[in-house]
Amino acid sequence: MTLNQLVLRSMRKNAKNYYLYVFALIFSVTLYYSFVTLQYNPAITKEIGNGMTATVLKAASYLLLFIVIFFVLYANKLFMNRRSKEIGLYQLVGMPKGLVTRLIAIENIILWLGAIILGVFMGFITSRIFVMILLKIIEKDAFVELSFSLEALLRTVIVFLLLLMVVILQTAMRIRRVSLLSLITTTVVADEKVKKFNAFQMILGFIGLVFIGYGYYLSTTLLDLLDDPTLTPDKMLIQLLLILTLTIGGTYFVFRFSVALILNIVRKSKKGLMSVADVLSLSTIMHRMKSSAMSLTTITILSATTLGILTLAYISYYSADAMAQDSVSYDYVMYEDTGFDLIGEFDKEGIQYTRHDLDLLAVQADVRPLLLKEFAQKKDVSTLLTVQVVSQKDIQNKLPNLQLKEDEGYIVGYDSLSAENIRLESQKPIQFITSTGTDELFITEVTEESLVPNYHNYNFITVIVSDSYFQKLLHDPLNENQKIVGMELQEMDQLKKAEEVFEANKVSVEIPYPSGLATKTVSVESQETYRLDILNSLGLTIFISGFLGLAFLIATGSILYFKQMSEADEEKGAYTILRKMGFTTNEIMKGIRRKQLFNFGFPLLIGLSHSYFAVKAGWIFFGTELVAPLLITMSIYIILYSIFAILSAGYYRKVVENAF
Structure with missing residues (x-):
């Protein structure tokens, strides 16, 4: 069998796994191309101008690039974890690591080229929609045509080809450095089990809660700090850095120690009389918390930051009428x-x-x-x-x-x-x-x-x-x-x-x-005129904040969903045993739904709390309305995460049903 035949057969066998990876690639290319092409759209050039507008859009494209890299590399990591056993089997039958690397590289090249072509096409279609949304925000009446930009195409192709090279290099290094046994057992290695909580871990868990609470308190004093006649830029910077340090550090401690500590107390209170739902929720969360703490912290902090920026931008837009009424x-x-x-x-x-x-x-x-x-x-x-x-x-x-x-x-x-x-x-x-x-x-x-x-x-x-x-x-x-x-x-x-x-x-x-x-x-x-001037001055900022904010929320929600899919596949053996013992799908799903409520709900709750205090600290500098914009943006955030939670639970149900 030639290498090309092996590649095609491997791709057919892994079709059920590829759709996740392909979605991540197409979604990323579509977002990036549609955003970059805005800089060259004639409707934007005519209605807004091409000087500062192009500069702002270019700067925002770098932020979007960060989101894309974060999203794609994480998706690739999960994808490779799901295929690690297959890669180990290739080596077990005698294929050298170099040949396995070439096999995976060719598959990636085929997938990425297809994703780039399809993503650019979809970005070309959706870019007109984004231009119309931007012009709608600033209330400009203009006919928007489908506009193809060669410059945007070249930038997109170069960015994703470079990213493809990084992915191939990342995969090659993993195959060469990891042993055959670890590749085969990657998907069945259990996370470290928390057997006992010592006093030091309890203290750290409590400190995490104190850090977050004190960070929130300091955020409420920022405006009072402006009244201090001795205030200097360095003093303000120190205050902001202290708030960020306390919030981020506290969030990590909460995920790493506080959650497991609280769940362990709940488990002990049951005195060994734990139901299947308890085992599938409490125990699973506790045993995975050490490996999940950093990723959950990163997702929570980035989501909270994005939601805060999105809320402040929407406050400015929502308050335009009131600000015009106040001034004129x-x-x-x-x-x-x-x-x-x-x-x-x-x-x-x-x-x-x-x-x-x-x-x-x-x-x-x-x-x-x-x-x-x-x-x-x-x-x-x-x-x-x-x-x-x-x-x-x-x-x-x-x-x-x-x-x-x-x-x-x-x-x-x-x-x-x-x-x-x-x-x-x-x-x-x-x-x-x-x-x-x-x-x-x-x-x-x-x-x-x-x-x-x-x-x-x-x-x-x-x-x-x-x-x-x-x-x-x-x-x-x-x-x-x-x-x-x-x-x-x-x-x-x-x-x-x-x-x-x-x-x-x-x-x-x-x-x-x-x-x-x-x-x-x-x-x-x-x-x-005053109202339109506000929209013109803030419209581009509002659009960019909304675009990047929603992109980040979708990316972080997708990452949580991808992570849950991987965990479901890893736990399939446990579900098979439970099904053979006579437990029904609905009985097993009861515990899984509790786990999904935590995996999506707890980061959601902390992210909403972080963003609320961040917005509350300085919203008055952005507009006159707080409650309505805050509720609207948070509702969007909750709906998006709820969709991913529902999809995740649906995937778990399929795994459980097929586990018998």
């Missing part, structure tokens, strides 16, 4: 000094709107009396701030039920970012600085609503006061007045036309800061 509280805002009559242009085009005239005052105020007790005691907290003041009359259209007395005020625009820096509470006074001294005003309510353009408040707060009190502040020479006009469209179907008029006539104007020491450029503002 009317559909259009024009300033008195611009000399731009947008109203006249709207009248000329027949655009229906409602006009709101506002007087804004920049007033110096001492907010210390409003601070929470623990913040008021901090000497390093700056409490003399410039706040924006507006009269109740001018805001009546948005707060029709608001009634204020002469000495009362109502605060709006106190968002989550402001709350993290300075904690205010209502039913306390605020002190305005006037030309005659200070004047105290009682604050009845502090809310997050942003109802007034934040021209004078530096994204802090706006104080609504009674009309008579506003007139008193208006005539104070220390306070600067700015007149603005807000316009709200009566029919939102006229928005597109209104935007065209706005873009054709908008101007900018230099407006002095209240201090008079500097100026700022203020455009006649459009809420819709």
